[in-house]
Each structure stands twice: as C-alpha cells, then as structure tokens.
Amino acid sequence: MFMCKDVVENIMGYIDCELDLQTLKELEKHTGDCPECMAFVNTYKRMLEITGKLKDKPFVTPEIRNRLRILLKSKVKPA
Amino acid sequence: METGFLKKLINIIVTKDNEYISDKSDEELVNLYTEIGDENAFDEIVRRYANKIYGFALRITRNSSDAEEVFQEVFLTLTKKLDTFRGESKFSSWLYRITVNASYMYLRSQKKHESNISLENYYPYDEKGTLMGRVMAKDWSSRPDIIIFSNEALKIIDKSINELPESYRTVFHLRDVEGLLNEEVADILEISIPAVKSRLHRARLFLRDRLSDYFHEWRR
Structure with a gap:
C-alpha cells in the first residue's frame, strides 16, 4: 500500500518526471486522497521556486572585482 | 603564411570587438587566452564566472572574507592552469572543481573544520510512515x-x-x-x-x- 512515506521518498523522481507509470499513478492517487501529502507536495514545489531565486543574487561587488583585478595585474605576467 | 598563424591573427582582430568576445563559448575563450594571451578573453571568463565562483565559495566557507580569498585563489590558479584544461568536461564543471579544491585547501590551512553531520535519517514522516498532523x-x-x-x-x-x-x-x-x-x-x-x-x-x-x-x- 502506498503511504505518505512513499510520497516523500519519491518526491524527487516525481518533480523530475522520472517515476515509472505505476509509481506515478499510486503517488497521485495517494496525494489526491491525503491532504497532508498534498500540502507536502505543494510546499516542496514552492520551496524549489524560492531557492531558484537565489541564483540571481549578486555577490561580487565592484570593490571585490577591483581587488581581483589589482591582484591579477600584480601576479600575472603578460603571455 | 601558416594557416594557424592566420587563424590567430583573425582571432586577435575579431576579439578587439567585445561583442564578438561575449558571443564566444567558454572553450573558445580558453583557447584565445592560452594560445595568444588575449586578456579580453580572460576578462570575459571573469565576467561570466566571478559571481558564480564567489557565491559557491561563500556557500562552502560561509564567511565573506574567506570566500574572497578562495575567489582570488581560483582566478590566480586559472591564469596558471588554464592551458591544462583539456575539454574532457564542461569548462564550468572544471572551474567549480577548482573552487571546491581551493575552498577545502583554504579551510584546512585556516584549521577551520566543520563536523559533517549526516542527514541520512532526516525525514518528515513518523515511525508508521505517515505525515499525519505534520504538514x-x-x-x-x-x-x-x-x-x-x-x-x-x-x-x-x-x-x-x-x-x-x-x-x-x-x-x-x-x-x-x-x-x-x-x-x-x-x-x-x-x-x-x-x-x-x-x-x-x-x-x-x-x-x-x-x-x-x-x-x-x-x-x-
């Protein structure tokens, strides 16, 4: 019998569309009947949307870039 | 005139224009830098990867000054070892690997050790395998x-x-x-x-x- 545990352990395959048809059907049936699992899947998907936003976060300030430029100029001889 | 030389000459002329530089693949930039020492090509590599490398180093070290040390070390290493890139993996993968190694080496040199706790037994369900009342x-x-x-x-x-x-x-x-x-x-x-x-x-x-x-x- 498909349980909440199986939803949790197959969630990555579900998100990545890697589940075999039988497992997919069972997961979707269980999730449709189980509000806890529905909430789990929905919050899991939302979490991935949030973490995807971190990609565009700027880290390197003009000062950091400038310090790198100075360092490279001082240590690297022209080819 | 030798074909190789002509190709290099064309590359030099073409890369005077930064629009052309930004269109080049990572591997082409590596070739331009290692074969003719084109600094524009190296600058473009820095432009493309500086934020990714710093962000990854920061993620490993969790400290901004440590991350900058690693960041600088990675690009210094790159100037010395770019000619050893063989194209067996993607350039970005190769660069990330250099960053991982530089980060670990830096943390070791600073004697900053992190206990690596396992999350293998981390799961949200109860011992019966249900999420009842938990989500x-x-x-x-x-x-x-x-x-x-x-x-x-x-x-x-x-x-x-x-x-x-x-x-x-x-x-x-x-x-x-x-x-x-x-x-x-x-x-x-x-x-x-x-x-x-x-x-x-x-x-x-x-x-x-x-x-x-x-x-x-x-x-x-």
Whole structure:
C-alpha cells in the first residue's frame, strides 16, 4: 500500500518526471486522497521556486572585482 | 603564411570587438587566452564566472572574507592552469572543481573544520510512515508571492542552506541554486549520482521544514 512515506521518498523522481507509470499513478492517487501529502507536495514545489531565486543574487561587488583585478595585474605576467 | 598563424591573427582582430568576445563559448575563450594571451578573453571568463565562483565559495566557507580569498585563489590558479584544461568536461564543471579544491585547501590551512553531520535519517514522516498532523497545519504553499518571495524569506532560506552540513550544502547549491544536472554535480564533487540524489533529497526535506517553521511563525 502506498503511504505518505512513499510520497516523500519519491518526491524527487516525481518533480523530475522520472517515476515509472505505476509509481506515478499510486503517488497521485495517494496525494489526491491525503491532504497532508498534498500540502507536502505543494510546499516542496514552492520551496524549489524560492531557492531558484537565489541564483540571481549578486555577490561580487565592484570593490571585490577591483581587488581581483589589482591582484591579477600584480601576479600575472603578460603571455 | 601558416594557416594557424592566420587563424590567430583573425582571432586577435575579431576579439578587439567585445561583442564578438561575449558571443564566444567558454572553450573558445580558453583557447584565445592560452594560445595568444588575449586578456579580453580572460576578462570575459571573469565576467561570466566571478559571481558564480564567489557565491559557491561563500556557500562552502560561509564567511565573506574567506570566500574572497578562495575567489582570488581560483582566478590566480586559472591564469596558471588554464592551458591544462583539456575539454574532457564542461569548462564550468572544471572551474567549480577548482573552487571546491581551493575552498577545502583554504579551510584546512585556516584549521577551520566543520563536523559533517549526516542527514541520512532526516525525514518528515513518523515511525508508521505517515505525515499525519505534520504538514497541513503549516501549509504555506498558497501564501501570496509577495510574501513567499520576500527578501526576508530569501534570507531565511539562505541562512537555512548554511545550516546544512557541508556535503549537503555543496550538492544543494550546485543543483538547486546553480541549476546544474545531477551528472555535473557528481563530476564536480567526485561522488556518485545516487550520492548526489540522496544528499539533495535530504537537504530539500530539511529546507522545506525550515521554511514551514518560518512561515508558520510569521503568521502568528
């Protein structure tokens, strides 16, 4: 019998569309009947949307870039 | 005139124009720098990867001055070792691998050790395998985007990622923040694909729980 545990352990395959048809059907049936699992899947998907936003976060300030430029100029001889 | 020389000459002329430089693949930039010492090509590599390398170093070291040390070391290494890039993996993978190695070496030199706790037994269900009473009460998935993607929520997730043990943190960063494939992450970190999947799975479960706690508290 498909349980909440199986939803949790197959969630990555579900998100990545890697589940075999039988497992997919069972997961979707269980999730449709189980509000806890529905909430789990929905919050899991939302979490991935949030973490995807971190990609565009700027880290390197003009000062950091400038310090790198100075360092490279001082240590690297022209080819 | 030799064909190789002509090609190099054409490259020099073409790369005077930065529009052409930005159109070139990473591998072409590497060739331009290693074969004719084109500094524009190196600058373009820095432009493309500075933020990614600094962000990854920061994720491993969790300290901005340590991250900058690693960041500088990576680009210094690059000036010395760019000609050893053989194109066996993607250039970005090769660069991330240099960053991992430089980060570990730096942390070792500073005697900064991190206990690597395992999350292998981290799961949200109870001993009977059910989620009963554990998720729905804290369901935040239908909150408006303005709250979900607020700066504070982004800070919480960023902080929570840094709470992950190092081996999970690096996998999560490369896979879910940088968006690399499982195969690429496995190649960079020199671990198996099942290990990537396993660490990513536990890291995501941990982070989903952290966000649930945050949004649940926030509602109060």
